[in-house]
Amino acid sequence: MSQPIEKAASVHAGMEAAASPASSPLRRVVVSLLGDRLALIGTIVVGILVVVAVLAPVLAPQNPYDLAQLDIMDGRLAPGEQGISGMTYLLGTDDQGRDLFSAILYGLRTSILVGLASAAIALAIGTSIGLLSAYAGGRADAVLMRIVDIQLSFPAILIALIFLAILGQGVDKIIIALVVTQWAYYARTVRGSALVESKRAYTDAARSLALSDRRIIFRHILPNCVPPLIVVATMRVAYAIMLEATLSFLGIGLPVTEPSLGLLISNGFEYLLSGDYWISFFPGITLLLLIVGINLIGDALRDILNPRREG
Amino acid sequence: MTAPILSISGLTTAFKVDSEWRDVVRDVSFSIAARETVAVVGESGSGKSVTAMSIMRLLGPNARSTGNIEFEGHDLLSLPAKEMQAIRGNRIGMIFQEPMTSLNPVLKIGDQITEVLMQHKGLNHTAAMTEAARLLDKVRIPSAKARLNEYPMSFSGGMRQRVVIAIALACEPRLLIADEPTTALDVTIQAQILELIKTLQREEGMSVLFITHDMGVVAEISDRTVVMYRGEVVETDTTKHIFRDAAHPYTRALLSAVPQLGSMIGEPRPLRFPIVDMATGEVQPVPRTADTVRMDAEPILKVDKLVTRFPVRKGILRRTVGNIHAVEDVSFALRAGETLSLVGESGCGKSTTGRSIIRLTDMTSGTVEIGGRNVARAGKGELADIRRNAQMIFQDPYESLNPRIRIGDAIAEPMIAHGLLNGAQARQRVGSLLEQVGLSPSMADRFPHEFSGGQRQRVCIARALALDPKLIVADEAVSALDVSIKAQVINLMLDLQEQLGLGYLFISHDMAVVERISHRVAVMYMGEIVEIGPRHAVFENPAHAYTRKLMAAVPIADPERRRVRHISNDEIRSPYHNAGYLPSEHFYREVGEQHFVLVDSLETAA
Numbered sequence: 006m007s008q009p010i011e012k013a014a015s016v017h018a019g020m021e022a023a024a025s026p027a028s029s030p031l032r033r034v035v036v037s038l039l040g041d042r043l044a045l046i047g048t049i050v051v052g053i054l055v056v057v058a059v060l061a062p063v064l065a066p067q068n069p070y071d072l073a074q075l076d077i078m079d080g081r082l083a084p085g086e087q088g089i090s091g092m093t094y095l096l097g098t099d100d101q102g103r104d105l106f107s108a109i110l111y112g113l114r115t116s117i118l119v120g121l122a123s124a125a126i127a128l129a130i131g132t133s134i135g136l137l138s139a140y141a142g143g144r145a146d147a148v149l150m151r152i153v154d155i156q157l158s159f160p161a162i163l164i165a166l167i168f169l170a171i172l173g174q175g176v177d178k179i180i181i182a183l184v185v186t187q188w189a190y191y192a193r194t195v196r197g198s199a200l201v202e203s204k205r206a207y208t209d210a211a212r213s214l215a216l217s218d219r220r221i222i223f224r225h226i227l228p229n230c231v232p233p234l235i236v237v238a239t240m241r242v243a244y245a246i247m248l249e250a251t252l253s254f255l256g257i258g259l260p261v262t263e264p265s266l267g268l269l270i271s272n273g274f275e276y277l278l279s280g281d282y283w284i285s286f287f288p289g290i291t292l293l294l295l296i297v298g299i300n301l302i303g304d305a306l307r308d309i310l311n312p313r314r315e316g
Numbered sequence: 317m318t319a320p321i322l323s324i325s326g327l328t329t330a331f332k333v334d335s336e337w338r339d340v341v342r343d344v345s346f347s348i349a350a351r352e353t354v355a356v357v358g359e360s361g362s363g364k365s366v367t368a369m370s371i372m373r374l375l376g377p378n379a380r381s382t383g384n385i386e387f388e389g390h391d392l393l394s395l396p397a398k399e400m401q402a403i404r405g406n407r408i409g410m411i412f413q414e415p416m417t418s419l420n421p422v423l424k425i426g427d428q429i430t431e432v433l434m435q436h437k438g439l440n441h442t443a444a445m446t447e448a449a450r451l452l453d454k455v456r457i458p459s460a461k462a463r464l465n466e467y468p469m470s471f472s473g474g475m476r477q478r479v480v481i482a483i484a485l486a487c488e489p490r491l492l493i494a495d496e497p498t499t500a501l502d503v504t505i506q507a508q509i510l511e512l513i514k515t516l517q518r519e520e521g522m523s524v525l526f527i528t529h530d531m532g533v534v535a536e537i538s539d540r541t542v543v544m545y546r547g548e549v550v551e552t553d554t555t556k557h558i559f560r561d562a563a564h565p566y567t568r569a570l571l572s573a574v575p576q577l578g579s580m581i582g583e584p585r586p587l588r589f590p591i592v593d594m595a596t597g598e599v600q601p602v603p604r605t606a607d608t609v610r611m612d613a614e615p616i617l618k619v620d621k622l623v624t625r626f627p628v629r630k631g632i633l634r635r636t637v638g639n640i641h642a643v644e645d646v647s648f649a650l651r652a653g654e655t656l657s658l659v660g661e662s663g664c665g666k667s668t669t670g671r672s673i674i675r676l677t678d679m680t681s682g683t684v685e686i687g688g689r690n691v692a693r694a695g696k697g698e699l700a701d702i703r704r705n706a707q708m709i710f711q712d713p714y715e716s717l718n719p720r721i722r723i724g725d726a727i728a729e730p731m732i733a734h735g736l737l738n739g740a741q742a743r744q745r746v747g748s749l750l751e752q753v754g755l756s757p758s759m760a761d762r763f764p765h766e767f768s769g770g771q772r773q774r775v776c777i778a779r780a781l782a783l784d785p786k787l788i789v790a791d792e793a794v795s796a797l798d799v800s801i802k803a804q805v806i807n808l809m810l811d812l813q814e815q816l817g818l819g820y821l822f823i824s825h826d827m828a829v830v831e832r833i834s835h836r837v838a839v840m841y842m843g844e845i846v847e848i849g850p851r852h853a854v855f856e857n858p859a860h861a862y863t864r865k866l867m868a869a870v871p872i873a874d875p876e877r878r879r880v881r882h883i884s885n886d887e888i889r890s891p892y893h894n895a896g897y898l899p900s901e902h903f904y905r906e907v908g909e910q911h912f913v914l915v916d917s918l919e920t921a922a
Contacts, residue, residue, distance in 0.1 A: 206716035210776070213674050214730040214783065215703035228720045
């Protein structure tokens, strides 16, 4: 007896005490995000990495992609050593004499670009398909969702490998491969929340006001599906970056002349046991910080945007 | 009178909101004598539920209570947690509003009752099972013993509430606290539960603290009444005295806003609710409604043999094994300026009828004509035209406004989307629409969450009016609102009918409100209209057995007219039939002028 009573009691008390102050949703999210210590750390880390990546051409002492600036004689210098040209390599060099600090900055640029671009395109495609599926219902919905099921039942890395094998190397190719592996997650998420929203009375109200389907989908249903979408997108950006690093590590992502973080790690891998740890170590740490930072933000967002918390 | 069983003095309960303590209940004092029923009545936010929770000490750590609650010689507020546990559920039983969630769905009914008996009374399992069967029998559950082995899902809402009551009675409490126990139930089931509580109180000799927002229920059940308003007790007196001669302006306002079944005898037209000045308690006269029904013109809505069924599919092949006959052969017409109410209990098909009319739900067969145009056969463009003429207002004002769109934009949207007005013109029209529904034009920039329930429903009405409709389908449009707000919104709807000549299809389960607002009434049961006719005819001479049963079940907000009611313990039947079922044809008998009664089920129902 006591259990159901207490449960009901807390529900009641929650209702009575829920006095929601008026503020814009975005502002509330930002305030809660910065109020959470872990999320704050994540935001700072990711913020610094993004700024550094954007400013890479200014910050980097060397253009790691310009082969003319590299000197093979400077190969595999330890952190802090001075090269032939008199330049001090803060984080050492790789086997081609590339300044690792510069390479990491440029690699970060590529990683973030690939992650964001593939996430954005996959988000656009997945959201459209998810909305269409939810709103059309019936056979169209069944067909689209079975395609999603099939897609999700294959390991992402396998699909990416097949696509890259067909398409060849390059930033654009890897973005395409990542989009192909990612859109289904967005489609599934959006369809779920769009189904819920389209059953709510305000959608009925919009329909009885004779608004067009397009208007109902994009102005009424979509904005209310955004919270779960943000959470999934954050997590998926991290996943895309990691997948790109994995593919590059396997040597099928980006060309050797334009190393991303994964390729840098791969380059240093064979020297790891001979004591030249830094070639893999520093890019690895950078990748780790980026992924953990994004995941911390994603976790916090998931808690903040949880509809049960919104009340 | 004997010494009180429970006496509360100076109870103040505060909640911590954003590290600040806010009083929700202030300085509440009242007492309950042995064998007495005291009702605590108030609107939402009046603190009535929090008062009950404070007595049971069921509030979470974000609440604190001060004052004195004396029960059987103990001060409940200062009692150690363990001793409180012995009183809770043992000396004081409690039942809640929502019967669907107050039973654990994965435990058998028998186990949930015996759990209490074994814990509090120390019975062994066999003895507890026997006792549980006796309790179910006591709350009038048929074939009690067999049902002990069933799960809550096989019980209807009313039956579940009986089980909850049985659990509350298990330890023969001296006091039963009932927190809105009938609010979620249909009116005939509500009547059954109220009768049950009254009978049990006599049999067990316990006291009852009854918390409700419904003045009708108060008049029906309580000896004394405590009226709460914004966390404070404004009036305590015998129920009879309060209803006859209330002292506080708020109580008067509350009472004047309560529609009373049978108060409209001799009134030719709908009647506005009187307005009470909250400061003085003076009742201000309201203008009578004009005769708005356009008998001379063609009806704006014609429904002929409307049928809507929902297939029930099963198995891998999704074969249709049966149909829910939500709407079955429904026909009626509605004129401009007329209000036709569809009234009935949950599942009777009244909402589906409304949704089918503007094609939010696809009908199975039949024709619906709005303004002379066939709704079912309309293409996309024509349907848009039809919907401009027919708008819908929904029950839940919290759900029917998109939370992310400013209300000004929400109201302007249909006008702009249909290319009727440009941005600036639309803004101006939004302003005048807001004024028309009693809001200020400056509110257009606000989001829905900044409004109260009643204000939101006004916004919904303004939005529905944006396209100049001739017909409004109001689906339980005032059911979720507090009494006083309900009265205001109904007055607004009557005003708008006068000004704009609107036809209302008013869908409601509330007989008293229907009596107040309608020109004509159609009573629905199991998807069929069982009786349709002018309001005075249906209410004064109900011809169908179900109509009479429905009217007998409505609590009347007048303790002087408390009657001995013969409530049958029927369940509401389900309109499910196996595939291939052919409903028999419907014949109506004219029992008065324009007053028709369904013939074939006249003998079988009720």
